[in-house]
Amino acid sequence: MHLLVTPMRLRGIALDVKERGxxxxxxxxxxxxxxxxxxxxxxxNMARVDVGMPLDPDPLPPLxxxxxxGMAVTGFVLSGIEYIDGCAYAQSWWCREG
Numbered sequence: 247m248h249l250l251v252t253p254m255r256l257r258g259i260a261l262d263v264k265e266r267g268x269x270x271x272x273x274x275x276x277x278x279x280x281x282x283x284x285x286x287x288x289x290x291n292m293a294r295v296d297v298g299m300p301l302d303p304d305p306l307p308p309l310x311x312x313x314x315x316g317m318a319v320t321g322f323v324l325s326g327i328e329y330i331d332g333c334a335y336a337q338s339w340w341c342r343e344g
Contacts, residue, residue, distance in 0.1 A: 274305065291310075293308065
């Protein structure tokens with residue numbers, strides 16, 4: 247599903263409305279799949295944003311333990327955990343049409 251995606255946190259710290267507004271939204275295909283995750287050592291729902299060719303790097307770290315946190319007419323929020331440099335951080339993505 248092609249959407250605009252805006253991360254709502256930076257290394258686990260929530261961004262306020264102005265900070266989120268300045269963050270450039272990423273246009274891409276949002277995919278959620280169940281997979282075995284080496285970092286968690288178990289199966290998890292993993293969300294990722296694909297923006298191009300199969301070998302292109304993803305613009306955002308994968309969202310592990312992804313769950314639907316909220317949904318409205320204007321879009322939805324996926325929440326979960328992202329790993330950056332070996333550290334786990336809370337993260338949410340605001341996903342909407344664009």
